[in-house]
Amino acid sequence: MADNLVGKSQQDGIAGVYGGNDVNGNGVVGETNGRGHGVFGQSATGHGVVGRAWAFGKLGVWGFFTDSEETPPESSHFVVSASAGVKGTTANEAAVGTDPQLNLKTVSGVVGEVTLPGPGFGYGVLGLGHNDEGVVGWSEKAAGGSFVGLKGPGITAKSESRGQIRLVPREVAFGADAQGNPHPELPKFAEAGELAMVTASGTCSLWLCVKSWRAGGGVVPQTDARWAEVKLGASFSGETG
Incomplete structure (x- = not known):
């Protein structure tokens, strides 16, 4: 990289740094091999950093973490490229560590944090939706979301006119136990506390996992999850609009 440059504007309406296109199509490139930040934006009255994309399927800001020199590939989960104001991507090759106090993995695509200690309050992440959900979590092999409240509820759900929480019923096959009692065919890999609403022939029923599965090994067999119906x-019929 060339010598370090500092962009500072002394006049309203004039950018401190303006980036056009280089030969690779980059407007601004920030790079550091030390302890600083590749790009740092700070403003007393405006926005520290603003990113804007004009075309669908493009990103206003793309921040990614990788422990190699390769740029992470675009997500293959969407058939059509997703448009986003901000996208965070991780593509680490080394093993991911776990925080000893929070018991959470230390690598995330996006982290929102309320700095502590401090006198104010705020949200780690705030999602606002109009015709769709404010926040959507999707996972291929694990839960779509995990919520922990150390001194409060894990989830606070509020709605002024609809149900607070919605379970999407799924169609399942029904079998019977040794005594001939019918029951849905539910997962054997589940954790205690999971709820499943299932439907068969247009009738829904609600089931609670009351005992987690346990992996076997050696002469110890695997213990499958246990489910009980919520009566x-x-x-x-509903009455309000």
């Missing part, structure tokens, strides 16, 4: 009262 419901009589149904009735």
